[in-house]
Amino acid sequence: MKSISILGATGSIGTNALEIVRQFPDRFAVAALTANTRAAALAELIVEFRPRIAAVADADYADQLRTLLPADLDVAIVHGEDGYVQAATCEAADIVLGAMVGAAGLVPTLAAIDAGKDIALANKETLVMAGAIVMQRVRERGVKLMPVDSEHSAIFQSMAGQGPNRIREILLTASGGPFRERKICDFDAITPAQALDHPNWSMGNKITIDSATLMNKGLEVIEAHWLFDTDFDDIKVVIHPQSIIHSMVTYADGAVLAQMGVPDMKGAIAYGLSHPHRLPLNLPAPDFPRIGTLTFEEPDLERFPCLGLAFSAGKAGGTMPTVLNAANEEVVAAFLDGRLPFTGIHAIVDQTLNQHCRASGTDLDQIIAADHWARETARSLIRRQEC
Ligand code: NAD
Ligand code: MG
Numbered sequence: 001m002k003s004i005s006i007l008g009a010t011g012s013i014g015t016n017a018l019e020i021v022r023q024f025p026d027r028f029a030v031a032a033l034t035a036n037t038r039a040a041a042l043a044e045l046i047v048e049f050r051p052r053i054a055a056v057a058d059a060d061y062a063d064q065l066r067t068l069l070p071a072d073l074d075v076a077i078v079h080g081e082d083g084y085v086q087a088a089t090c091e092a093a094d095i096v097l098g099a100m101v102g103a104a105g106l107v108p109t110l111a112a113i114d115a116g117k118d119i120a121l122a123n124k125e126t127l128v129m130a131g132a133i134v135m136q137r138v139r140e141r142g143v144k145l146m147p148v149d150s151e152h153s154a155i156f157q158s159m160a161g162q163g164p165n166r167i168r169e170i171l172l173t174a175s176g177g178p179f180r181e182r183k184i185c186d187f188d189a190i191t192p193a194q195a196l197d198h199p200n201w202s203m204g205n206k207i208t209i210d211s212a213t214l215m216n217k218g219l220e221v222i223e224a225h226w227l228f229d230t231d232f233d234d235i236k237v238v239i240h241p242q243s244i245i246h247s248m249v250t251y252a253d254g255a256v257l258a259q260m261g262v263p264d265m266k267g268a269i270a271y272g273l274s275h276p277h278r279l280p281l282n283l284p285a286p287d288f289p290r291i292g293t294l295t296f297e298e299p300d301l302e303r304f305p306c307l308g309l310a311f312s313a314g315k316a317g318g319t320m321p322t323v324l325n326a327a328n329e330e331v332v333a334a335f336l337d338g339r340l341p342f343t344g345i346h347a348i349v350d351q352t353l354n355q356h357c358r359a360s361g362t363d364l365d366q367i368i369a370a371d372h373w374a375r376e377t378a379r380s381l382i383r384r385q386e387c
Contacts, residue, residue, distance in 0.1 A: 003092050004273065005032035005053075005117070007084060007108055008099035010041045012204045013122045013148065017097050017269050018045065024279060032087035034100070034108075037061055043068035046075055053090050055083035084108040089115040095273060097148070098123040101206050102329050103371055106130055110364070113137045113145075120272035122148040124223045128325045130367045131226035145227070146272040151220055152227055153268035154246035154259035159228070160276075166252035170230055173240040173247050174217040174299065175200045175263075180241065184303050190342035192335060200243040200263045209332045210306075213345050214299065218310020219328075222321050225314055232315045237307065239297040244286050262286055305346040313353060318361040319370035320353060326374035327352035334382045348381045 004021070008014045014033075021028040030049040035042040036057050043065055046054050055078045056062050062079040069075070078086050081104075088096050088108035096112040098105050098121045105123035110130075112119060114137065121127070127134055138145045147153050151172050159167075178197055179190065195212040196205060203211070210216035221235050238248075246268075248258040261267045262284055270279045301308045306328075313324040327349045334340035340348070352374050359366045 001029055002027060002094045002273065003029045003031040005051075005087055005090050005093035005096045005112070006030065006099060007034045007088060007096065007105060008036075008101065008123070009033040009045055010035040010038045011099055011101060012202065013099035013265060013269065014097070016265050017099065017273070018049065020266060020270050020273065020279070020281075021049065023282070027274065027279070031093035032090040034084055034087045036100075036104075039064040040068060046073070051075060052092050053078060053087045055079060055087040081107055085111040088112040089117070093117055095120055097269075097273065098126060099148075101125070101204055103129055103326060106367075110134065110137060113141050113143055116141055116143060118144040118146070120146045120148050120269070122269070122272075124149055124219050125325050125329070127223045127226045128219050129322045129371060130361070130364065131222065131321070132362060133364060133367065135226050144275075146275055147223075147227055148265075148268050148272040149220060149223060150263075150265060150268045151247040152223060153271055155224065155228060155249055157259040157271070158247070158249040158257040162249075162251070162257075167228075167230070167234070168250040168252055168254075169234045169236055170224055170228060171248040171250060171256070172217060172220055172224060172235060172237050173243070173245050174214065174237055175211070175243045176239040176241050176297070176299075177212045177214065179212055179303070180239065182303075187303070187343050188341050192338065195335070195342065199241070201265075203265075205336060206329070206332055209335060209345075210328070213306040213342070214304035215306035215310060215328055215345070215349075217299070218307045218314075219325065221307075221310055222314040232311060237299045239299050240294065241297075242291060242294055244291060244294055260286055306349065309346060309349055309353065316358060318358045319366060320356065320358055322361060322367050322370040323353055323356045323374040324349060326371040327378040330375050330378040331382065339386060340382055344382070344385060348378055348385075351381055352378045 030051045032053040033051045034055040053076045095118040098109050105126045109126045243263040245258045250256045313320040331345045331348045
C-alpha cells in the first residue's frame with residue numbers, strides 16, 4: 001500500500017490520479033490533498049478519500065472548506081504556503097504527486113524532497129524555475145524523482161534497462177497544438193476559446209495555452225535537460241500530430257527507442273506512482289491499423305517563437321529559465337483574461353528576458369527574487385501595451 005499526497009488534487013492531473021486510486025484501492029491510499037480555491041470540489045474529495053491533511057490557498061477558503069465537511073471528520077485543514085508544505089511533508093505520505101500548476105509548486109516540492117519523500121512530478125514549472133536546486137536536493141536526499149509529464153515518462157521508459165549505453169539524443173514529440181497549420185498572419189486574431197481547444201489532450205487551461213504557443217514544449221526541453229542530465233544541443237523537438245509516440249531516445253548506434261500509447265495521462269501518472277510495476281489500467285492500446293499513418297515534422301520557430309525563447313533561456317541557464325517561466329505565467333493569465341493578444345505572449349516574454357540581469361540561480365532566494373522581478377516586469381509591459 002502506497003500513501004500519496006496529491007498537490008493540486010482538483011486539477012486535471014490530480015483528478016486523473018484520484019481515478020487511479022479509485023481503481024486500485026488495495027494499492028493506494030491518500031495521505032493529503034491540496035487545492036487552490038475550489039473548496040467545494042476539495043470537500044467532496046476529502047469525504048471520499050479521507051486524507052489526514054487538506055490544504056487550500058488562504059484562511060477564508062479554509063473556513064469555507066470546514067463548513068462543507070462533516071464536523072466529526074478527522075482531517076487537519078491548513079492553508080497558504082505553510083499549509084501546502086504540511087501536506088507535502090505529511091508523515092503518512094510515501095510519495096508526493098506534484099500536480100499544482102505553476103511556480104506555486106516549487107516550495108512544497110522542495111520541502112517534500114527534504115522530508116525524504118519520493119516525488120512523482122507533473123509540475124514541470126518547478127524544474128524549469130529551479131532545476132539545479134531541485135536535482136541537487138534529490139541527489140542529496142536520495143529520493144526517487146519520477147517524471148509524470150508524458151514525454152518525460154516516455155523518455156524514462158525508453159531508457160529503462162539501457163545501462164551505461166551512450167545516448168545520442170532525446171527526441172521530444174509535440175502535437176503542434178491547434179495552430180500548427182494556421183497562417184502566421186492570422187495569429188493576432190486567435191481567441192482564448194480557440195487556443196483552449198487542443199486537438200489531442202484534455203488538460204488544465206495554463207498548459208493548454210502553453211501547448212498552443214509551443215511554450216509547453218520549450219518548458220519540457222528544460223525539464224528534460226534537468227531530469228536526464230542532457231545538453232540542450234542533444235534535445236530535439238519533433239512535431240508528431242497524432243500524439244501516439246510520446247517521445248524517443250536515439251542511442252549511439254542509431255537505434256531509436258520510443259514509448260507509445262493513446263493520449264491519456266493516466267498511463268504516465270500510474271507509471272510515475274507505481275514504477276517499476278505497470279498497473280492493469282483500463283486504457284486501450286493504440287489501434288494502429290485505424291491510425292494508419294504516423295507523421296513527423298520540424299517545428300516552425302517563426303510561427304512558434306516561444307520554443308526558441310525556451311531553448312535560449314535554457315542554454316543561458318542561471319535565472320533565465322526562472323524568468324522565462326514567471327513571465328510566461330503572467331502573459332498566459334493576461335491572454336486568458338483578454339488583456340493580451342496571442343502574439344503578445346512571446347513578445348512580452350522576450351522583452352522580459354532581454355531586460356533581465358542573469359544571476360547564477362544556485363540559491364533559492366535568487367530564484368524567488370528573479371521570479372518576482374519577472375512577474376513585475378511582465379505585468380508592467382502588459383499594462384503598457386494595453387494603453
Ligand atoms: P489544472 O489547472 O487542471 O490544475 C491545477 C491544480 O493546482 C488545481 O488543483 C489547482 O487548485 C491547483 N493550483 C492552481 N494554482 C495554485 C496555486 N497558486 N497554489 C496552489 N495550488 C494551485 O492543471 P493541470 O493541467 O492538472 O496541470 C498541473 C501541472 O501538471 C502543471 O504543471 C502542468 O504543466 C503539468 N502537466 C499537466 C498535464 C495534463 O495533462 N493536464 C500533462 C503534463 C504535465
Ligand atoms: Mg507533456
